[in-house]
Amino acid sequence: MKKLIVLLVVLAGIWACNKDSDSSIPDTTSYLNVFVANPDASYDIVLDTTSLGNGLTLGEYTGYKSFTAKRYTLCVFATGDRTDTLIQGQISLRNNHYYSVYFEKNHNGVLQFLATEDKMGATNSRTVGYLRVVNLSDSYTTSGTAMILDFGIDGTEFFSNIGYQGASVFKEITPGAHSRDIRDADSTSRNTGDFNIEAGKSYSWVVYGNALVADSFKVVTFQHN
Secondary structure: OOOEEEEOOEOOEOOOOOHHHHHHOOOOEEEEEEEEEOOOOOEEEEEOOEEEEEEEOOOOEOOOEEEEOOEEEEEEEEOOOOOOEEEEEEEEOOOOOEEEEEEEEOOOOOEEEEEEEOOOOOOOOOOOEEEEEEEEOOOEOOOOOEOOEEEEEOOEEEEEEEOOOEEOOOEEEOOEEEEEEEEOOOOOEEEEEEEEEOOOOEEEEEEEOOOOOOOOOEEEEEEOO
């Protein structure tokens, strides 16, 4: 299989240093998490020569692993097969920053990465939690229009107009129990549920699958800290 090579563009910015210039980056610590949003099989995730996770399937993630801040190559393999790289990309990790990379497949069957910098809220807060959304649902209406999603909490729209591969900022949210309602541009409800927020904790809702198919459209909550 011909491997797919991409440059991971972190939504918060691009770092274009080459590996020969790694000495210009402080020898300090950065953190990386990889989330699998591809339903086809199970996968092994490798950063340069370090295994981040083995046998990961749809909706699973590695959790944050710490690395020296520099540029790396991220590779995805079918579980147990290191002879054929399914997809790989380069990512520059900065000192004391947190990142998530989402491994997915679009509606045309093309494997893709989406990289985000996880700028989380204060972990010592006793009054609020933090929430964002990451939309990996490459869905289309019957007319062929790409679906845009709105995310409501307790009856109020909280995140608006999040398209495919869109990631919102983290927003403050009151700790405790809440209700969720995800709607499309026509205000048709596509997913509902209840969730809980803890003070000082940061969360991402990761949505994937076909938003038009109830059994396909899923929401996974990733707790960052």
